[in-house]
Amino acid sequence: KLSHRLQTIISLVPSTTCVADIGSDHAFVPITLVQEHQTQRAIASEIAPGPLAISQQNIADANLGKVIQTRQADGLQGLTEADQVEVVIIAGMGGQLITRILTQGIAALASISCLILEANNDEPQVRLWLSQHHWQITAECLVQEDGHIYEIIRAEKVEQAVFLTSQELLFGPKLLAERSSVFLNKWRDKLQRTKFMYQNLQHAQKQEPAKIAWAQQRIQEIEEVLK
Ligand code: SAM
Numbered sequence: 336k337l338s339h340r341l342q343t344i345i346s347l348v349p350s351t352t353c354v355a356d357i358g359s360d361h362a363f364v365p366i367t368l369v370q371e372h373q374t375q376r377a378i379a380s381e382i383a384p385g386p387l388a389i390s391q392q393n394i395a396d397a398n399l400g401k402v403i404q405t406r407q408a409d410g411l412q413g414l415t416e417a418d419q420v421e422v423v424i425i426a427g428m429g430g431q432l433i434t435r436i437l438t439q440g441i442a443a444l445a446s447i448s449c450l451i452l453e454a455n456n457d458e459p460q461v462r463l464w465l466s467q468h469h470w471q472i473t474a475e476c477l478v479q480e481d482g483h484i485y486e487i488i489r490a491e492k493v494e495q496a497v498f499l500t501s502q503e504l505l506f507g508p509k510l511l512a513e514r515s516s517v518f519l520n521k522w523r524d525k526l527q528r529t530k531f532m533y534q535n536l537q538h539a540q541k542q543e544p545a546k547i548a549w550a551q552q553r554i555q556e557i558e559e560v561l562k
Contacts, residue, residue, distance in 0.1 A: 430457025
């Protein structure tokens with residue numbers, strides 16, 4: 336059975352003809368998308384030979400070798416125009432790596448209309464990248480699993496420039512508007528941690544003014560939203 340995180344990623348994928356899952360590992364996402372007729376074809380792309388072999392085995396076991404191709408490549412580099420990929424999924428990586436993959440794959444992104452991204456950290460950086468490159472966030476979900484809260488973002492390519500406030504970058508425009516109980520728990524917890532860190536920084540032997548200022552500002556930003 337798929338994890339809640341992967342099920343949520345799948346639920347955000349629009350019905351399409353070809354999906355590419357980058358860093359596919361087990362390939363559970365493309366396999367399920369094809370089985371559930373969310374897409375006609377899929378590409379499971381992986382940089383590392385170990386996970387690639389596992390994905391190939393899982394695809395063969397599911398008897399889907401004809402409709403799911405695998406590629407060994409860094410980021411989007413294995414995709415070609417002939418693939419006619421419409422949706423790209425990048426999940427389970429750090430935000431820095433995801434934005435690096437998007438930047439290096441900017442040419443491949445030209446023909447893609449939808450991105451589904453799940454960064455394990457640095458989500459604001461991912462949102463900033465999207466807003467700077469004509470991608471509008473059209474859905475966001477929070478998933479609580481194994482002591483971690485994951486943010487999943489769907490973005491669609493738009494003509495007009497996209498502007499996000501610093502608050503929207505940090506909290507997520509959709510998540511901020513929704514204010515779900517998971518969202519409130521997540522930020523209450525972050526607030527406690529940041530306050531604790533702030534106190535430690537203030538009492539530290541070696542003063543780090545930049546870090547203190549950062550923590551102070553973050554506390555204010557979170558309190559503003561939780562008010
Ligand atoms: N996407 C799956 C998920 O969300 O469950 C797997 C996540 S797994 C933690 C991250 C995968 O990304 C690993 O299999 C790793 O080999 C792959 N990966 C890391 N850097 C990559 C890159 N630059 N290009 C493609 N895949 C990469």
